[in-house]
Amino acid sequence: MTSNNKLFGLLVPIISVIIGLLAGAVIMLLSGHNPIKGYAALWAGAFGDSYTIGETIRRTTPLILTGLAVAFAFKTGLFNIGAEGQVIVGWLAAVWVGLAIDAPMIIHLPLAILAGAMAGGLWGFLPGLLKAKLGVHEVIITIMMNYIALHVTNAVIRSVLTDQATTTEAIASTASLASPWLQSITFYSRIHYGILIALFAAFVMWFIIERTTYGYELKSVGFNQHASNYAGMNVSKNIILSMVIGGAFAGLAGAMEGLGTYGTISVMSGFTNLGFDGIAVALLGANNALGVVLAGLLFGVLKEGAGEMPTAAGVPTELVDIIIALIIFFVASSYIIRWVLLRFKKGER
Amino acid sequence: MDYAIEMLNIRKEFPGIVANDNITIQLRKGEIHALLGENGAGKSTLMNVLFGLYQPEKGEIRVKGKAVNINNPNIANDLGIGMVHQHFMLVEPFTVTQNIILGSEPKNRFGKIDLATARKEIQELSDRYGLKVNPDAKISEISVGMQQRVEILKTLYRGAEVLIFDEPTAVLTPQEIGELIEIMRSLINEGKSIILITHKLKEIMEVCDRCTVIRKGKGIGTVNVSETNSSELASLMVGREVNFKTVKKAAQPKDAILEVKDLYVKDARKVDLVKGLDLNVRSGEIVGIAGVDGNGQTELVEAITGLAKARSGTIKLANKDITNLSPRKITESGLGHIPQDRHKYGLVLDYSIGENIVLQTYYQRPYSKAKVLSYKEIFGKAKKIIEEYDVRTPSVYTKARALSGGNQQKAIIGREVDRSPKLLIATQPTRGLDVGAIEFIHKKLIEERDKGSAILLVSFELDEILNVSDRVAVMFDGRIVANVKPEETTEQELGLLMAGSQVIKAGETSQ
Amino acid sequence: TETGDEGSEENTDTESTDNGTEEETASDDYKVAMVTDIGGVDDKSFNQSAWEGIKGWGEENGLARGEGFDYAQSNEKADYMPNITRFVRDDYNLIFGIGFELKEDIQTAAEQYPDTNFAIVDDEVDASNAVSIKFKEHQGSFLVGVAAAMKTKSNKIGFVGGVDSPLIKKFESGFIAGAKSVNPEIEVDVQYAESFADAAKGKLIATNMYDSGVDVIYHASGATGNGVFNQAKDIKQNDPERELWVIGVDRDQHEEGAINDHNVTLTSMIKRVDVAVQDVIEQSKNGEFPGGEMLEYGIEEDGITFSTVNEEAMTEDIISTVEEWQEKILNGEVEVPQTIEELETYQESL
Amino acid sequence: MFEALQSIIPTVLFYSAPLILTALGGVYSEKSGVVNIGLEGLMVMGAFVGIVFNLTFVDIFGSWTPWISILAAMAVGAVFSLIHAVASISFYANQVVSGVAINMLALGIGVYLTKVWYGKGQTDMVDQPFYTTDIPVLEHIPLIGPIFFQGIYVTSYIAIILAFVAWYVLYKTPFGLRLRAVGEHPMAADTNGIKVERMRYIAVILSGTLGGLGGAVFALTIASNFSHSTIVGQGFMALAAVIFGKWHPLGAMGAALFFGLAQSLSVVSSGIPLLADIPQVILLIAPYLLTILALAGFIGRAEAPRANGIPYIKGSR
Ligand SMILES: Nc1ncnc2c1ncn2[C@@H]1O[C@H](COP(=O)(O)OP(=O)(O)OP(=O)(O)O)[C@@H](O)[C@H]1O
Ligand SMILES: Nc1ncnc2c1ncn2[C@@H]1O[C@H](COP(=O)(O)OP(=O)(O)OP(=O)(O)O)[C@@H](O)[C@H]1O
């Protein structure tokens, strides 16, 4: 029974991805494109050479982190739509420290990363606090906090970090995650050491949730607040903690962009979408750490590969969004896939 | 013979289990027919089949002699079958009227619900059968007893001729049970027929005409109640002899463990429900709190356990002041608590049984070291408790949700008792359980007493209170109004005390 | 019918790219590409104009998209670099980055790929193999400011900016300077939407401005401007007699202003990115790539003009006054301010 | 004061109308127990269809085009929401997951088809959007007339009327009683003979219809064209309005109007000399801060329908 379950657990996402890609092929055919050419371009765009592989990894990095941010909150029964805002403030804080402080790398870089995580955590703290103490729904507060993050960050960039400019100076090299060595072996892609941080963060999430008393409490509160209270857990504290840790993961995603990919922060005229994509990554990854890493990678591959599709095959990049959406549907509807699989197995006997 | 309903050779399977295996039950017109069986025997399943919620794999259902196919509750309604479910099917934010008319609402010209007509009809029905309800009250604001009357009205409103009651008395106070029995009798007088599921043999003996017994999904047979007795029914059901009278030695009370002085507690609506209560429980004794639901028992227990704040007064546990400490601090001071609502408070249903076993102790050695959990220790412990307390579960890794109520309750008791608490509070510990399970739990409580724990038993079952307690404290209107010895009192006397009739005299004795 | 046309165009695009992927393009051909910012190639603004320039050049030289010239669309900030690099690896000789948002990426790419030539539009980069193309938007804004001042009856005009940034401040300063040059008493209401894509905000601002008596609004706000046009047209629809105007930006936005028999687009500040782009392509093809330089296209270089399409609104009178000021700018008599500080000094000098 | 109102109220109404409509859709869906994070996607679909239909058929329908366009958008929105319905009702999908997928799918399809059909990332502007009008008779009511009935989009009134209709339907009719019952306690509804799945399907389709309408109204009153940035966050604001309004149609309308008012005030304030010294950023974040303050201050705890987000699987507990 359990081995059967594990098998299904693996089969369902794989089948979903396959159906999603098939559906994408049908859409390409219907709109007059050549699906083989389209997918060849997608493949080349994601894995074509060392450069694209580097870029794919770079793109995956923040997606894993925002996926973790959303997944972590979900574990405690909270819906963190605010990863977007947490990314932005994390990015700002990391770059700020990267610019403002003069220190050797061994201090500067960790400090900048920590600043990003803390800023994101702070942005998660308020919705957590309001939820825990006043019962205000975290979904609205986090949506509002996204807009506040956007506008406040822009204001800080303009009036504090620069003199009315739209982009800051580049951060000090002592705070940079970028690696000339990694870049040189990937034809100057923007791959940076952030992927290690993302993977480490996934490990941390797994460890907290599955192996520590903190995780035990967080999950318990997510499942049943009354019973958790009865058992002597501090429900409010756990709600806040969950939002703070989730926020910190998202803040880290921002730090990856600020310290790794760009080395700067610019005035934004809209959201980065990293946070919103994080929701999809978390859900596709079934809210567990390994799942999030794999889902983040899938997202990264599809999104990076999509860039090659218009030039090489004339297919609009949005095809990939359609495919991803369909994959999510199929995974979400795993009930029906399981049902079909069971039918299939019975038929065999 | 004139049968209202016949269920013949019904078979119903769930994945991996046969819940009903070739069961036959025939309901005569105008009778109250008991359906008896252990927890998980398949009673609810059988009735859900009759009500159209489940489709049987095999068998035939006849209504007034005609074979029918009931594949959804609408058809059951049309055939005049109504069911009062084990877990109430009421929409909490709705009013009584809304709940009753839901699904067959009277309308006026503008497509608007015609509340006036509905209210009138409900009033008429409730007058006719003596079902006192307030049509405009919200479900969330009325007592469990009234909720049940609403359920009955729902079936009558739909013109039910046959009523199924699935464990209606498990959640009622003795007074309410009395009222329900009256209602059932008046239903019969009006020509209805009733199937009654209950674990309380006394009730079967009191009101039922015949009784069908099932065991582990199989039909054992049907007997005339007038030709049998409780112990025969019990052994039919369990398949062995059952002891009714709990055997125990006289209590050896020692030091005071729980001391409550002049306690005041407010409820969610900010009204004092505990009003200057004094209570002592000593080690080695079981004190039963008898009282009608709503007289402050819940608030008292919540205040002692730290789930609610005491407005004033003191609570001491083994000479330590625990007033308004956090639940964790109180638990650590030596409290064990079997909560009234096992699904809401007792268990995290989505955690495995093993994880539930350490719900209060996960952060202590050996279950965790430096905040890191040791699943080996956790599941090891869980396996021991499962064996010792006879919790029937496929494994310790099974989710608590998948266990039957009785087994969930055994797991909770195992968990609470295993910590060897100085004070064990058991609230309604046997609600909804079959006689076998009840026997087991009572035995465990007494064992624990004999090991030197102080035990506070809160129950609406006078039987249970009288059987298990060494001393009975009667609670009325937020105070303990009398302390009596179980062997020196009767149910009648207790009933009067609980109704507050001897407040002044009892007030003297309680000092 | 329009849909059909577009469809067939798409088909030809596809086919041409089919050939393009064959990889075997002769290396002696000069290949030019551009990377859009998130506005996209058909943003009715500088991306579109730049693409028209490149396409015009390509078609003149008998090339097809994918064979000798191409563009890459960026959907988000993260796309810029991969898009640039893709063209580098496909051996394009000259790669344009359109918009100040691509500044850092063009800078980095220029350093990483010294054998490829780059150009950034609307900002400056510092590399010997990269040229910076800027426009004197302040000049054009000055001219439309003059037109606005001539047109207004209420002596209240408005400016709607996209995101508050040095670039948009250039528009704002020039516009105010132009208006005040005609009439120092004129009031200019300035609001920023903080987005280039928030039509609702644009409409809110425009409603507020027109209600408070503003009768000419100059917008430099991308799709946010849709809301401005929308509001102007709505008022016009209800009250055809009411005189109110929008001044377009970057391209001629005459089409956006059409409402029944009227057109609310007074004029547009036109930025000829196509001219600049073609100019740079020609230079570099002839081996005179202006690497390391900063080219500024203004009125003099035909990089900045204003539109006179709306003949009804842009009367002879207005045109001739605008042209007078244009002359003054050309002969150096007027130095158009580019920042708010410069604007203040300029206003004092009036 | 009077003039200020006369200028603010109409802006509040046009800004809020799409949010009201979409939020009403959200209320229907969530009242029936189906969480709808996909409101954003439904709006995208509505905006896309509204614009494309308008551009394509303007020659045929003339000045009726915007009206027929919103009907088309409602129809497509309804069909599109079926995906969410099938996934979350029949296939027991996690409703949040399905909603997120709806959002991605709608934007993907909208922009993909725009590119395939028009060969570019955004459509042209429509020639026949909605225009404001004065409401006959009512506009002449002293004081009230000029504020509420002059220069108003009819669609704004439709939104407000539909909010009252939704209130009537949900709280006064048998249909509404059943729909709410299904969202609170589906098994109770089931035992009363109500078809839980069918009620939920209807509710989700209503949310698709209203979301499509909301998106189309936004496109045809405010944006005038369709691109990837036409609907950015309005659906999430509508979701916020659903929760802010405590899952009540009139509450959701109030919340949407509150958002509109806050936005309008932030624009108006920057023109008021007294407030001119306030940093721009404060005005920009004011609408969002006000919402948080309102929730924390006096709106407080909101209880979602009890069965919201839980698939109903017959015969399970
Ligand atoms: N929904 C279900 N899915 C799977 N199995 C079920 C389901 N409901 C009941 N069962 C199985 O059917 C058996 C009978 O359950 P049922 O609820 O009818 O017992 P019961 O006699 O009503 O018990 P109780 O006295 O506790 O109410 C159970 O042991 C269980 O294994
Ligand atoms: N969804 C389900 N899947 C599998 N088994 C189930 C399910 N629901 C109920 N059961 C089984 O049905 C049996 C009886 O369940 P039920 O909840 O009726 O127990 P109970 O003792 O009556 O509890 P309660 O205290 O709720 O009355 C249990 O053995 C349980 O395993």
Ligand SMILES: [Mg+2]
């Ligand atoms: Mg049962």
Ligand SMILES: [Mg+2]
């Ligand atoms: Mg039971």
